[in-house]
Each structure stands twice: as structure tokens, then as C-alpha cells.
Amino acid sequence: MGEQERSGDGWWVITFIVGMVALILGVVGIALATGRSAGADSNGSSGATGTTEFDITLADISISPSSIEVPAGQQITVHLHNMGAMPHDFKVNGTTGSAMLDPGTTADVVIGPFDADTEAWCTVPGHKEAGMKLTIKVAGATPPEGGATVATAPADNSAMIDGAAMPADSWKARAPELDPPASGKVHEVAFDATEETIEVAPGVTQLMWTFNGQVPGPTLHGKIGDTFKITLTNKGTMGHSIDFHASKVAWSDEMRTIQPGESLVYEFQADYAGAYMYHCGTAPALHHIGNGMFGAIIIDPPNLEPVEQEFVILQSELYLGPEGQPGDLTKMMNEDFDAVVFNGYFSQYKFAPIHAEKDARYRVWVVDDGPNENSAFHIVGTIFDTVFKEGVYLLQPDDSHGGSQVLDLQPAQGGFVEFTFAEDGLYPFVTHKFANPGKGALGFFVVGDVDTSALGGH
Ligand SMILES: [Cu+2]
Structure with missing residues (x-):
């Protein structure tokens, strides 16, 4: 970092x-x-x-x-x-x-x-x-209107999220499961910078700038010592770039902006464990990140114990422009977000809750991709017994029985938590900055065979 x-x-x-x-x-x-x-x-x-x-x-x-x-x-x-x-x-x-x-x-x-x-x-x-x-x-x-200024502040025609709306039957949640680290020591990955229409909340779409057509971009997963060779191809209409926080390379070289039709190869060896952000850094980077060009690369620390399942949750904000148009940079500059979302979609895992089993151990990786808002990741109804943040174990099970309630992350920080569920039922997960769950930073774990109809989702 x-x-x-x-x-x-x-x-x-x-x-x-x-x-x-x-x-x-x-x-x-x-x-x-x-x-x-x-x-x-x-x-x-x-x-x-x-x-x-x-x-x-x-x-x-x-x-x-x-x-x-x-x-x-x-x-x-x-x-x-x-x-x-x-x-x-x-x-x-x-x-x-x-x-x-x-x-x-x-x-x-x-x-x-x-x-x-x-x-x-x-x-x-x-x-x-x-x-x-x-x-x-x-x-x-002569100023028009008898001396009135010529200020032309447009009416706010931003798209609006209807908190009561439901996704269409054809909607599919982004899978929250983290794939195991790719096998082998060298990982060759193709990333295409594209610009396309993406649904961010029920009935609301934005013209987003993406890596491989998805927001967030694909999650990469490897081990210390692995080499990543990413070929970035610009298939959009404006300059784009990529910056992996898991790498030590020159900003002026690998992270350079390429124009439409151009490609570059971004190669690095992952020598440090962590849950890292990656993003487009082309100016204004705030706009490129805020309009979708971000993701995570996870480098496992040594000797990670196997768990029942690993998940990855990326928190980010939405700054809506007009329906079908790019996000609003002025709102981004003013931190005036319309929503805070997990894995790119408003209340995604309320509509499509994540299934889990009692007493099994889970690991959730969390990265705050911002661009502006912090995260206080919390699961209602459980306690983390293991917390790894920014390369450091803050907590591991031992005789002192320490517990953790929140993984606190500033923009671009990441880590993981481990926990179990003690009984069957519904377990909401949120950022405990409590203005934000109502703005879309809300999901659920469903433990056991429980009625989820109250969530109204799929
Ligand atoms: Cu970009």
C-alpha cells in the first residue's frame, strides 16, 4: 500500500x-x-x-x-x-x-x-x-431576463431508485462465492475495458465503464509468489487504464492510459498477501472508479485453513446520472451518493440471499472499492473470531476468546473475517454506518431451511 x-x-x-x-x-x-x-x-x-x-x-x-x-x-x-x-x-x-x-x-x-x-x-x-x-x-x-445571470443549472434528471421495487424474474445476482486460487504459478488474464448498459437497481440502468462487462470487474485470486499477466485491451470509446494495488510497478508504465483499440500487458509478481482493490486510474479517476471500473484481487496469506465456503463482497457507491447514462461526476465530487451497494447492485443479497449451514465456518473477504465511502462490515447475529485486515491478523482464535463485531475499511482497504452461525435463521449483513443499509448496503445469509418470503426476493 x-x-x-x-x-x-x-x-x-x-x-x-x-x-x-x-x-x-x-x-x-x-x-x-x-x-x-x-x-x-x-x-x-x-x-x-x-x-x-x-x-x-x-x-x-x-x-x-x-x-x-x-x-x-x-x-x-x-x-x-x-x-x-x-x-x-x-x-x-x-x-x-x-x-x-x-x-x-x-x-x-x-x-x-x-x-x-x-x-x-x-x-x-x-x-x-x-x-x-x-x-x-x-x-x-445584455444579460437576458433584464439582468438575470446566465446560470443554467439543469433540473436534476438523475435516475431514481425505488426502494420498494423488485428485480425482474430474469435478473440474476452476481455469485458471491470466491473461486479457489487459480492453479499454477502464472495467471494470464484478459481484461477488456468496455462501456455498456448495466442494471444497478430494479429498473435502473447506467451506461457504465467496465472491466469485462461486469461491475465490479472479475475477482482475481492467487497465492504469494504467483505471477499475474493481465492483458488490458481498450474496447471503449475513451482512454482507460488499470492499477492493481497488489503490485509494485511504475505508475507511468503499467498504469498508463491506453486509447481505444490499444492494448498493454500489466505483469507483476504478487509478493504480499491481502485483499486489494484494482481500478482504472485514467483522469478523472474518480469518474472512472465511480462509474464501474473497479474490482478486487485477493492474495492468500500463507497457511489459510480450509473453510466451508469463501465469499467476496465489494462495497461501492452509486452516483446516478440520468437513466441509461454514465454516473454523475459532480455528485461523486460532492460525495452525494444515491446508493451504497454490495457487488454492484442495490440490496443484491436481500433479493438473492446467500445460503449457509449452522456451525460451518465461513470466510468473507471484503474490499471497500469506494470511491468515497467507508465500510463497517457487520453480520447481525454472529461474532467474528478471525479478522485479517490490510495484511495483518487483528484477531485469531486463542485462549483469550476475543471477538470482533465489525471489519472497518476506508476506501481501497480490504481484509477477511471468519465466523460460524450458531442456529438456523436469517442473518442480515450491512455496513454498520447506519445511513447506508437503507441505501442498498444490505444482504442476508439464510442458515438452514428457513422461510425467506419476507425478503421478497428470488
Ligand atoms: Cu477508465
């Missing part, structure tokens, strides 16, 4: 530096723009009453300057320079402007004329919400 944290810090440092460079270039851009205007005026080639040419810098993730003032009724030339490490474009109202510009490239684009204030932005998903927009102010323009 230490390595990961450093690489995470590195990202912000790089973003900060790029941002500062962009800011400086933006200031220079204003000066250049002024210079061009003066030149045009002095040689008499322009009858403009204001500047009609602007140098605009696109960076990761900003547009500099963030505002320009243009004369009314005239066409404007913008000289675009993509100083970022990823493709960007520049479109007025998201529709007319430049093509997608590769890193390091430039383009001159004519926009306008304008008779009212408007905006331009980068149309790569999430970039506008992350700040890649520019205000175009029209000199002398």
Missing part, C-alpha cells in the same frame, strides 16, 4: 505541476492574445472592437485561460495547444469546435459569432465536470 500511496501522491503532484504550467501558459496566452489583437489593430487588418484571436491551452485537466471576452457578432479564432498527456478537444456548447487533439498537438479553430455569453468545454467524459471549461463573455452583451 505504501508504494501505491506514493504513486497516488505522484499523480497529484504531476497534476499540480501540469496545472501550474498550464496556468502560467494561460497567463502567457492572455498576453499573446492581447499582443495579437494589438497587432491586428495596428496594421489595420481588423476592424474589431475587441480581441478576435486567443491562445487556449488544454491540459490535464484544465483550460487556460478559463474565461475570454469576445466582441459581439464576430468570428473568433482560437489557437489550441494540447499540453496534456491525454487527448482533449474544445467545443462550444459541447458541439462545435475542434476534433480530438492528441497530446502535444495544436489546432486553429474558428468559432462564433456570439451574441450572448456561452461556454466551451472538453467533451471527453468527466473532463468538463472536472473543470475543463471556458466561459465566453460577449463584450457589451
Whole structure:
């Protein structure tokens, strides 16, 4: 984790530096723009009453300057320079402007004329919400509605979850069972980054960004010393990447963003046991994780005792965009989630409870894939006698008879708990942050032959 944290810090440092460079270039851009205007005026080639040419810098993730003032009724030339490490474009109202510009490239684009204030932005998903927009102010323009501002906050048209709705008969829960570690020492895995419609709650779908078409992505399971060779192929429409927290590799190499149609091989030896998150790290990573590009890789600690069954539960949040559209980045930035879910679906294991037997020993691996909310994993009606968190056994059975009620995880942390059920019946599992079970972080174990009709599920 230490390595990961450093690489995470590195990202912000790089973003900060790029941002500062962009800011400086933006200031220079204003000066250049002024210079061009003066030149045009002095040689008499322009009858403009204001500047009609602007140098605009696109960076990761900003547009500099963030505002320009243009004369009314005239066409404007913008000289675009993509100083970022990823493709960007520049479109007025998201529709007319430049093509997608590769890193390091430039383009001159004519926009306008304008008779009212408007905006331009980068149309790569999430970039506008992350700040890649520019205000175009029209000199002398009369604000509409007798001086009202031009704020255009859209009505909230987010999809809504109906807490009383039931999944369709054709719905199938994601299997919570963890497969045993793959045999052999080398595991070759193909991961495709895709973008597809996924149901996240009864009757609610989102256009999610996925690994192999599922949210969460496939769970990988191995042993210390195993080598994982993951071939990531981008079959989507935007840049994607992958970051395995179980690896020690360079952020700038294996975790690099690849464009649609490209592939990379991410190879590492798993030398440390744990329940690790993996995720797409392409900026804005918050959007890529929050819209589905996350999963878990589990590396067993040595000498794990066999149990009746292992399960894996990944907790994450939903930040709903409009029905059938990607999740809402602004909500993600504000931690304003609509739901907290286990394995990607609202109240999934309430609708499809997990069956278990009395007195048998179970191990549940839990990873909090966030992106923002913590987890206090608790099973109502039992006590954990074994807790392994972030590479450490916090509790193992011994003469002191210690018990644990919650596995507490911050985003990206993981571990497992072991326990038995003492009698037949229903056992809810939740995050004990109690605002969240009602928002979908609720499931059930069914122990023995018990009536589950009260759960209303399948
Ligand atoms: Cu992605």
C-alpha cells in the first residue's frame, strides 16, 4: 500500500505541476492574445472592437485561460495547444469546435459569432465536470431576463431508485462465492475495458465503464509468489487504464492510459498477501472508479485453513446520472451518493440471499472499492473470531476468546473475517454506518431451511 500511496501522491503532484504550467501558459496566452489583437489593430487588418484571436491551452485537466471576452457578432479564432498527456478537444456548447487533439498537438479553430455569453468545454467524459471549461463573455452583451445571470443549472434528471421495487424474474445476482486460487504459478488474464448498459437497481440502468462487462470487474485470486499477466485491451470509446494495488510497478508504465483499440500487458509478481482493490486510474479517476471500473484481487496469506465456503463482497457507491447514462461526476465530487451497494447492485443479497449451514465456518473477504465511502462490515447475529485486515491478523482464535463485531475499511482497504452461525435463521449483513443499509448496503445469509418470503426476493 505504501508504494501505491506514493504513486497516488505522484499523480497529484504531476497534476499540480501540469496545472501550474498550464496556468502560467494561460497567463502567457492572455498576453499573446492581447499582443495579437494589438497587432491586428495596428496594421489595420481588423476592424474589431475587441480581441478576435486567443491562445487556449488544454491540459490535464484544465483550460487556460478559463474565461475570454469576445466582441459581439464576430468570428473568433482560437489557437489550441494540447499540453496534456491525454487527448482533449474544445467545443462550444459541447458541439462545435475542434476534433480530438492528441497530446502535444495544436489546432486553429474558428468559432462564433456570439451574441450572448456561452461556454466551451472538453467533451471527453468527466473532463468538463472536472473543470475543463471556458466561459465566453460577449463584450457589451445584455444579460437576458433584464439582468438575470446566465446560470443554467439543469433540473436534476438523475435516475431514481425505488426502494420498494423488485428485480425482474430474469435478473440474476452476481455469485458471491470466491473461486479457489487459480492453479499454477502464472495467471494470464484478459481484461477488456468496455462501456455498456448495466442494471444497478430494479429498473435502473447506467451506461457504465467496465472491466469485462461486469461491475465490479472479475475477482482475481492467487497465492504469494504467483505471477499475474493481465492483458488490458481498450474496447471503449475513451482512454482507460488499470492499477492493481497488489503490485509494485511504475505508475507511468503499467498504469498508463491506453486509447481505444490499444492494448498493454500489466505483469507483476504478487509478493504480499491481502485483499486489494484494482481500478482504472485514467483522469478523472474518480469518474472512472465511480462509474464501474473497479474490482478486487485477493492474495492468500500463507497457511489459510480450509473453510466451508469463501465469499467476496465489494462495497461501492452509486452516483446516478440520468437513466441509461454514465454516473454523475459532480455528485461523486460532492460525495452525494444515491446508493451504497454490495457487488454492484442495490440490496443484491436481500433479493438473492446467500445460503449457509449452522456451525460451518465461513470466510468473507471484503474490499471497500469506494470511491468515497467507508465500510463497517457487520453480520447481525454472529461474532467474528478471525479478522485479517490490510495484511495483518487483528484477531485469531486463542485462549483469550476475543471477538470482533465489525471489519472497518476506508476506501481501497480490504481484509477477511471468519465466523460460524450458531442456529438456523436469517442473518442480515450491512455496513454498520447506519445511513447506508437503507441505501442498498444490505444482504442476508439464510442458515438452514428457513422461510425467506419476507425478503421478497428470488
Ligand atoms: Cu477508465
